[in-house]
Amino acid sequence: MWLEVVLAGGSALAAVLLVYLYRSKFMLPRHPEAPDTPRSGNPADEVVLYSFPPVPGTLFSTSPFGAKLEIFLRLANIPFTTKPADLARAPKGKVPYIQHGNNLIGDSTFIIRYLLATYGKPHQSYFGKLRLSLTPYEVSIGHMVQVLCETNIYNALLWSRWLCGESDFVKNNFFGMIPRPIRGLIFAMVQRSMFDWLWGQGFIRHSPHDVVTLSKLDIDAIDTLLGNKSFLFGDEPTVYDCTAFSFLEPFVNSDLELQGLRTYVCSKGRIVNFVNRMRHLIPQDK
Template sequence: MSTVQLYAWGPALGAPSIDPKCVIIEAYLRLLNIEYTVVQTNDPQASPTGELPLIKDGNVWVAGVDRILTHFSMRNQDANASLTPEQRAVYLAYNAMIQENLYDCMLYTWYADMTNFVKSIRPTYAKLLSFPGRYLVPVQLKNSAKARLAKYNVEITSDDTTLPQNEKEEMKELQRTGWHHMYKLARETYASLDAQLGSQKYMFGDSPTTLDCIVFGYLALHLYPDLPHGRLRHILTHEYPRLAEFCERFNAAYFSREHDVSTPAEDVPSLWKVLVNNPRGFFSNVKDDIVSYMGTDAPKEKSTAQIDFERKRIWSIAGGVTCLLAYIIWNGIISVEFDGEQGDFESWDEYDQEEVDEEL
């Protein structure tokens, strides 16, 4: 049996990965003792769907948590094989609740809390990413969080503003952006998980299942990051200590040793394949990013560091697009022909396909 390759975001903030979905899949592979190596790509565009985790299993590529779990269950490698029908129903219900509530609460603390974003989240992504992604991806993720949290009427500013100067100002700002609702949601979800766990080692008894991987994947990004405003960490540690102990127990059992790191496969899906297959969608996203970054709102007073960061980010967009266009033309993906005084791009109609779903 060939070794599986896991393409994932690298470890950060004290967790096995900065992305909870990547933690889930690595936990699942470790739980079932599936042989695998890790490719710390830190690049969602390495996936044909624009999301990580991504696995290569032999000649098969599978992206996304649910698809990967289904893939291995079809290979008769199912961590839920011992569950009763009633327990499987519980698993499905908790899985949906966790992926909705715990992820939203994490996004709120990372992106609506401007102190956490500026002092911890953005610098952490900057360390993981190369140029020009370190200036682009954090803001893309922030915009994605803004769209996802709109259902709670949570407010996330579209760009950096001057940080509050004291804790009282910060609390007023957080209350305005939906602080009470989101931490109430976190406590309600923690309470439900705590009740299911009870005095057991794992969610369904003495042996872990897929649900434990999912719970750990999301709680790890609540518990381990040492953020300036670590309220989720504080709530877990002081109000739901059994859940915190569960995380430590799972972490010790399945993440006590590092796994081998490998280089990307030669046939790994790439940004360029996404571009060739869907050029209009790709350049539409580039245009939206530039418009978002440049902004149309009235200028706000910003610190020297923030102004410097934004200047570098704008230059990164321009440089990235320029390099991209040069690469395309140089490699013959498109060609430019001049007839008299007019130049025409070859038609891209032949590449029109259904737009790839890109979610960071």
């Protein structure tokens, strides 16, 4: 009798494991369909930016996407307030996001499009300190710079921050307000999610040397594009400069060597001058 009970229990457990394996490995997960981003809102409503805070002693969010949006808001002279992000409320599970009236909007690119449509005017040449009148060629190049920054350079930043030898600095500074025992647990969870992301992207399937080699090619591309210009497309910044700055600034103004990438970026005088020029241009008072 006991043998029958054991066999029945084992069969049931095997069935449960097979169902779990099938659902986790072969079935597409169900997820709610995200609604379309609203095109525009009411200019009278307050903009509330939800993002990760900066590390003590720095000016911008630890997330380059959050920094990109905050820099855009400052250069566009759009009044806003900042609050800590709550991932449980974040549209698409992403940070940053904004609350604007009844609209809760995620993804920095869609947020900027929404804000331009809400506060801008048709055929407007300037928005605060930003030049909006761009040629189709400039828009195309700007889009490629944005994609380069938000994929390759972003992955290099994640890898060098979270998965390399200087990750203890990240743990103690990014999570410094969390009590030490819990801090290590939360850091380990985030670090594992970063590994899964970068492995899925194919980024860390290369050797560390090859990762750095590819990252240097990306940095060289932006350095060449800048040339002798003050900004990406001349003497005035554009929305695309907000993106380039927010992803390059963490390498220039970092306490971490970032697997040699900090030294390499800082050896590019045109990039360093661009970052410093943008920093001096950005108002620090909301």
